[in-house]
Amino acid sequence: MTEAEVSLRLAAWLLAGDLVEGIVHLAIDGAQIATGKVVHFNLPHFVSACGWTKAMAAHAWQGDYTIPSGGRVRIHAIPGKGDVVAKLRSGQTLRVECKKGPLVRSKSSQEYPLIREALGQLLTVAEVGENDILAIAVPRSEKFCELAKRWRKAPLIERLGIRILTVGQDGEVDGYAAA
Numbered sequence: 001m002t003e004a005e006v007s008l009r010l011a012a013w014l015l016a017g018d019l020v021e022g023i024v025h026l027a028i029d030g031a032q033i034a035t036g037k038v039v040h041f042n043l044p045h046f047v048s049a050c051g052w053t054k055a056m057a058a059h060a061w062q063g064d065y066t067i068p069s070g071g072r073v074r075i076h077a078i079p080g081k082g083d084v085v086a087k088l089r090s091g092q093t094l095r096v097e098c099k100k101g102p103l104v105r106s107k108s109s110q111e112y113p114l115i116r117e118a119l120g121q122l123l124t125v126a127e128v129g130e131n132d133i134l135a136i137a138v139p140r141s142e143k144f145c146e147l148a149k150r151w152r153k154a155p156l157i158e159r160l161g162i163r164i165l166t167v168g169q170d171g172e173v174d175g176y177a178a179a
Contacts, residue, residue: 001139002041003100004032006167007083008073010096010137012050013173014086015071019094022072023064025085029077033061043075080126084137093129096165097122098137101144103169111143115151115164122162135163140174148175 011024033043043061047054052065052073065073082095099118102110118136128134138144148164151157152175157164165175 003098004028004041006098009167011073020086021089022087024073026075027083092131092133094133096135096137101139103141105143137165137167140166140168
């Protein structure tokens with residue numbers, strides 16, 4: 001599952017659950033979509049399949065989208081604030097760093113470095129508010145779920161209140177509830 005897909009599915013889940021007040025901001029850079037002529041993730045097809053409608057924008061896939069329930073998503077390529085940033089109805093801001101990853105367990109165990117990289121990126125985000133909820137999001141797979149379950153109990157993860165979310169291709173998200 002690509003990082004862009006993790007971000008988009010998380011945004012859709014937040015909006016479907018009516019957790020967001022306003023726009024969900026998604027930082028998706030061009031390299032996540034395509035490099036040269038190689039397409040890594042067909043974002044226009046994904047949003048169209050979800051029934052999202054796009055307002056006019058300068059770039060082919062960046063801009064504002066409205067989802068069928070009326071929620072809004074803004075896709076941009078501005079780094080340093082988090083891959084998914086949403087003002088919640090609670091008044092807090094959810095700030096998430098997302099990672100790609102395999103959906104099927106492999107011998108190389110890519111999941112360990114990917115989840116560690118996401119944690120490292122989260123800890124170095126340039127903009128963090130006093131009441132922000134910090135999280136990482138990875139694809140929901142057997143190995144990522146094992147790691148998430150174990151690492152949610154790590155002392156510093158618990159102390160800092162970092163949430164480890166697993167995002168499924170079925171649109172479900174696990175790990176959002178506060179520990």
